[in-house]
Amino acid sequence: MSGEIEMPEEPGVDAPDTFEFETGIENAPVEPYQAHEIRVFRAPAHTVRMTVTGERSYIRVRPVNASPMAHSDRYVSLLDIKNEEVAFIRDMNDLDEESRKVIEEELAHRYLRATIECVHSIQMEYGVTYWDVTTDRGKREFVIRGHENTHWASDTRLLLTDVDGNRFEVIDYTQLDPNSVRLIETNV
Amino acid sequence: MTDNTTTYEERMPDALADRCREALREGESVRIAAATDLTEDLRFEERWLVVTDQRLMRFEANGAGAANGNATIEFSDAKSAAVEELVGSGRINVVIGNEEVEVIRYTPSERAKFARIARGIDQLIKKEPVNMQGEVDRTRCDRCRRLLPEPNGICSACTNRLAMMRRIARYALPFKGRLALMVFLSLLFTLAELGPPYIMRIIIDDVLVEPGAAEAGDATTGDPFTFLYLLVGAYAVVRLVSFVLEIFKDRLSVWLGGRVIVSVREDLYENLSRLSMKFYNKRQVGSLISRVSNDTESMMWFLVDGVPYILTNLLLLVGILVLLFVTSWQLTLLVLIPIPLLVIGGGFFWVRLIRAFRTKYYRWGKLVGMAGEMLSSVRVVKTFVQEKREMRRFRSSNEGVFQGDYESEKEAAVFFSTVSMLTSSGLILVWFYGGSAVIDDTFTPGALMMFIAYLWMMYEPLRWFGELNTWSSRAMSGAEKVFEIVDTPAETEDLDDPVEMKDVRGEVEFSDVVFAYEAGKPVLHDINLHVQPGEMIGLVGKSGSGKTTMTNLLCRFYDIDEGGLTIDGVPIRDISLEDLRRQIGVVLQDSYFFSGSVAENIRYSSPDASIEQVMRAARTANAHDFICAKPDGYDTQIGENGKELSGGEKQRIAIARAIIHDPRILILDEATSSVDTHTEKLIQEAIANLVKGRTTFAIAHRLSTLRRADRLVVLDAGKIVETGTHEELLDMKGHFYRMVETQRASTAVMAVGGSRGDPNRDANGHKS
Numbered sequence: 001m002s003g004e005i006e007m008p009e010e011p012g013v014d015a016p017d018t019f020e021f022e023t024g025i026e027n028a029p030v031e032p033y034q035a036h037e038i039r040v041f042r043a044p045a046h047t048v049r050m051t052v053t054g055e056r057s058y059i060r061v062r063p064v065n066a067s068p069m070a071h072s073d074r075y076v077s078l079l080d081i082k083n084e085e086v087a088f089i090r091d092m093n094d095l096d097e098e099s100r101k102v103i104e105e106e107l108a109h110r111y112l113r114a115t116i117e118c119v120h121s122i123q124m125e126y127g128v129t130y131w132d133v134t135t136d137r138g139k140r141e142f143v144i145r146g147h148e149n150t151h152w153a154s155d156t157r158l159l160l161t162d163v164d165g166n167r168f169e170v171i172d173y174t175q176l177d178p179n180s181v182r183l184i185e186t187n188v
Numbered sequence: 189m190t191d192n193t194t195t196y197e198e199r200m201p202d203a204l205a206d207r208c209r210e211a212l213r214e215g216e217s218v219r220i221a222a223a224t225d226l227t228e229d230l231r232f233e234e235r236w237l238v239v240t241d242q243r244l245m246r247f248e249a250n251g252a253g254a255a256n257g258n259a260t261i262e263f264s265d266a267k268s269a270a271v272e273e274l275v276g277s278g279r280i281n282v283v284i285g286n287e288e289v290e291v292i293r294y295t296p297s298e299r300a301k302f303a304r305i306a307r308g309i310d311q312l313i314k315k316e317p318v319n320m321q322g323e324v325d326r327t328r329c330d331r332c333r334r335l336l337p338e339p340n341g342i343c344s345a346c347t348n349r350l351a352m353m354r355r356i357a358r359y360a361l362p363f364k365g366r367l368a369l370m371v372f373l374s375l376l377f378t379l380a381e382l383g384p385p386y387i388m389r390i391i392i393d394d395v396l397v398e399p400g401a402a403e404a405g406d407a408t409t410g411d412p413f414t415f416l417y418l419l420v421g422a423y424a425v426v427r428l429v430s431f432v433l434e435i436f437k438d439r440l441s442v443w444l445g446g447r448v449i450v451s452v453r454e455d456l457y458e459n460l461s462r463l464s465m466k467f468y469n470k471r472q473v474g475s476l477i478s479r480v481s482n483d484t485e486s487m488m489w490f491l492v493d494g495v496p497y498i499l500t501n502l503l504l505l506v507g508i509l510v511l512l513f514v515t516s517w518q519l520t521l522l523v524l525i526p527i528p529l530l531v532i533g534g535g536f537f538w539v540r541l542i543r544a545f546r547t548k549y550y551r552w553g554k555l556v557g558m559a560g561e562m563l564s565s566v567r568v569v570k571t572f573v574q575e576k577r578e579m580r581r582f583r584s585s586n587e588g589v590f591q592g593d594y595e596s597e598k599e600a601a602v603f604f605s606t607v608s609m610l611t612s613s614g615l616i617l618v619w620f621y622g623g624s625a626v627i628d629d630t631f632t633p634g635a636l637m638m639f640i641a642y643l644w645m646m647y648e649p650l651r652w653f654g655e656l657n658t659w660s661s662r663a664m665s666g667a668e669k670v671f672e673i674v675d676t677p678a679e680t681e682d683l684d685d686p687v688e689m690k691d692v693r694g695e696v697e698f699s700d701v702v703f704a705y706e707a708g709k710p711v712l713h714d715i716n717l718h719v720q721p722g723e724m725i726g727l728v729g730k731s732g733s734g735k736t737t738m739t740n741l742l743c744r745f746y747d748i749d750e751g752g753l754t755i756d757g758v759p760i761r762d763i764s765l766e767d768l769r770r771q772i773g774v775v776l777q778d779s780y781f782f783s784g785s786v787a788e789n790i791r792y793s794s795p796d797a798s799i800e801q802v803m804r805a806a807r808t809a810n811a812h813d814f815i816c817a818k819p820d821g822y823d824t825q826i827g828e829n830g831k832e833l834s835g836g837e838k839q840r841i842a843i844a845r846a847i848i849h850d851p852r853i854l855i856l857d858e859a860t861s862s863v864d865t866h867t868e869k870l871i872q873e874a875i876a877n878l879v880k881g882r883t884t885f886a887i888a889h890r891l892s893t894l895r896r897a898d899r900l901v902v903l904d905a906g907k908i909v910e911t912g913t914h915e916e917l918l919d920m921k922g923h924f925y926r927m928v929e930t931q932r933a934s935t936a937v938m939a940v941g942g943s944r945g946d947p948n949r950d951a952n953g954h955k956s
Contacts, residue, residue: 044285044286045287046290068275108230110275111274111276112230112277137231137232140232164296164297165299167275167276
């Protein structure tokens with residue numbers, strides 16, 4: 001483990017220098033098992049089990065994404081029944097084929113954020129926005145209240161949360177069809 | 189859907205209903221049939237869950253499915269069922285063997301419904317009586333099927349404006365006289381406004397153009413000058429009258445609108461303070477504050493400005509049209525041509541304008557928020573040397589405000605120019621045809637001038653009529669939101685004839701209490717606890733185990749769902765709320781203070797208490813000394829959050845407040861936390877004084893606080909797992925023992941088993 005801490009990169013902000021912690025990192029809690037030490041599989045069919053090579057086994061683990069929006073493809077934490085971390089995976093490629101597949105399936109099940117592919121209409125009425133869209137998971141209508149639930153993650157990436165808590169995403173609105181682009185530009 | 193709580197059935201599509209009937213075995217009956225909006229591979233499609241008394245089946249909307257073995261789960265194989273909330277969706281899992289198997293997925297839109305259903309399935313599996321009680325939130329408007337802005341909210345589109353107006357008008361009824369006067373003044377004002385152009389016509393036609401006409405057609409003196417002076421005088425008088433009328437009329441409307449809103453706001457506020465905690469749990473404070481401020485303000489604005497504006501201008505419009513038609517109906521029809529354009533065009537631009545202004549205000553709000561954030565966290569910014577970054581953030585946001593400003597003003601400029609262009613097109617027509625008519629001698633120059641003057645008067649208000657719809661709907665939906673709260677009944681209300689309890693001994697009994705904040709997710713189950721008067725009970729358990737919930741039930745912030753809760757043998761529901769709360773005192777970890785002096789805060793519950801009683805209470809609470817040491821003593825002003833006071837000081841003032849309240853039942857919620865050991869000792873003493881002779885429920889994470897408790901009750905996941913004195917519990921080597929061990933191990937905290945007298949000693953007798 002190196003003494004470097006990666007700061008999140010923000011556009012327009014100077015990346016801070018790398019900090020060298022003299023004591024902080026030494027005292028940091030020991031990290032749990034890492035990708036190359038573990039194997040994840042289903043046994044039986046609906047339960048995700050994790051074994052640490054040649055050591056022990058965790059009967060039921062739950063993969064979660066540590067940073068599901070900014071780094072959805074990395075930093076996976078495996079939690080046990082008590083929600084305590086038993087393994088931390090920096091890079092999914094460090095896992096063996098089967099483990100990776102199981103974890104990816106589980107993550108795909110845990111996080112539902114429909115990607116909007118086409119916007120049919122956006123209607124604004126009385127401070128509420130009615131959306132009619134086609135997503136990668138099918139057609140859907142939803143309602144968004146107020147500006148707080150519309151979040152620009154970057155200049156082109158849009159994250160939406162509707163009144164019920166359904167999550168939607170436009171990965172790059174400029175890549176959508178012209179009508180969708182116009183609707184988003186004039187309404188969001 | 190049936191109202192019965194033992195079944196839950198949505199209407200199945202015909203194909204599915206047939207298929208389902210075929211699949212049923214002899215004697216098998218359907219208990220639950222519900223549609224979900226998500227497939228097992230997470231696509232937005234309809235799927236059906238059908239649950240009978242024997243098994244559980246999944247179908248596609250067309251009826252396919254249950255024949256497939258995987259789509260059926262027999263209850264004989266299953267152990268239990270529960271919902272699992274995931275990120276952006278949820279599912280019902282059934283435990284089969286040692287595994288949790290997914291039964292059905294749903295989006296957050298259907299969360300409440302499936303929480304209920306999961307409970308039903310669980311009860312069916314366990315062969316318990318089925319109770320799926322609980323409200324399913326309305327997400328669509330019952331009338332127009334529009335999705336609602338918030339569950340159970342109000343559909344702005346379906347607001348019945350007439351009914352709303354009538355309801356608002358009721359608030360104005362006490363001021364009938366003034367209302368009538370205002371209408372009368374508006375009428376007079378309209379007439380006065382119509383006068384000047386008409387006088388102008390006479391001046392031009394009868395005095396300027398044909399001075400002779402005055403002599404010939406009139407019995408007045410032949411001097412055109414006298415006639416002119418007379419007319420000019422009349423003109424001046426009419427103007428003066430309309431000036432005075434306008435002032436009185438406007439004053440009156442401001443007064444009336446303001447009065448109405450004051451009454452509305454009063455009703456709103458009164459009801460807000462009466463509503464139960466359950467109501468507040470479901471709403472955000474911000475949205476409620478916005479109802480008190482924004483929604484009443486949009487109503488007020490409409491009443492003060494909108495209604496009188498509409499009234500006068502409608503009258504004016506009618507008057508002008510009548511006069512125009514009388515003068516020349518052909519020309520009048522001509523000038524009406526641009527009006528539809530004006531209204532439609534105005535409406536169109538208005539939408540764009542609103543949008544631009546909304547963006548502008550949003551950005552403006554963000555900028556203000558950012559500045560506020562910076563100022564309140566200035567210490568953090570400075571310690572991390574991030575001033576430059578904050579400046580950059582501010583600069584880009586500031587730039588955004590400029591852009592928004594520019595865009596909206598650009599739209600506004602286009603809007604107003606278009607309006608004046610359309611207006612002048614009407615005028616051009618009048619000049620053209622009217623001018624020709626004057627040359628042909630079929631129309632007098634004075635009539636033409638009058639025509640043009642009236643036109644200006646008419647177009648001016650017309651350009652705003654496009655927004656009328658927006659105005660009124662905003663005000664009306666604001667009104668509806670306000671009245672929604674005014675009409676919400678207080679959820680925990682007194683029975684018709686509540687039992688009066690002036691004196692309570694303080695015996696409390698929980699028997700088989702079950703309680704859930706949200707239907708289907710009980711946070712307390714099977715709570716049984718009998719507390720003797722004067723007994724001190726320590727509630728122990730992890731956070732979320734239900735400690736605070738138990739005390740909330742005792743205060744009757746919520747009503748229990750099942751079982752019984754009695755005080756001195758009287759069911760808590762039967763006791764009048766006022767009497768109940770008078771007997772209960774609460775000292776919270778974060779005590780809230782009202783702006784006012786220390787003395788006023790101590791005597792909050794009994795404003796009549798004398799200053800000597802206040803001091804006695806403060807002395808008992810170990811607060812007297814530090815209060816006296818302050819420059820202003822008991823008159824020290826403390827702000828909303830008691831900013832002037834340290835944590836320990838706040839605690840002791842809160843204790844003094846509880847002492848003066850003199851309740852028979854006392855609740856201490858984490859009353860000692862995050863204070864140094866000396867202060868803790870003072871607080872412990874204060875609490876010891878306070879609890880004497882009172883039935884006390886004390887909650888604490890730091891087990892040391894509970895050393896004086898007669899009994900400890902250990903809660904885990906909403907159930908009582910252990911009860912007894914700490915010695916008994918330690919001997920039991922169960923939950924409590926483990927908690928004590930963990931605390932001893934993780935911090936050098938004073939353990940409960942330590943010597944009783946000195947809170948500064950830990951279990952081993954060491955000074956900590």
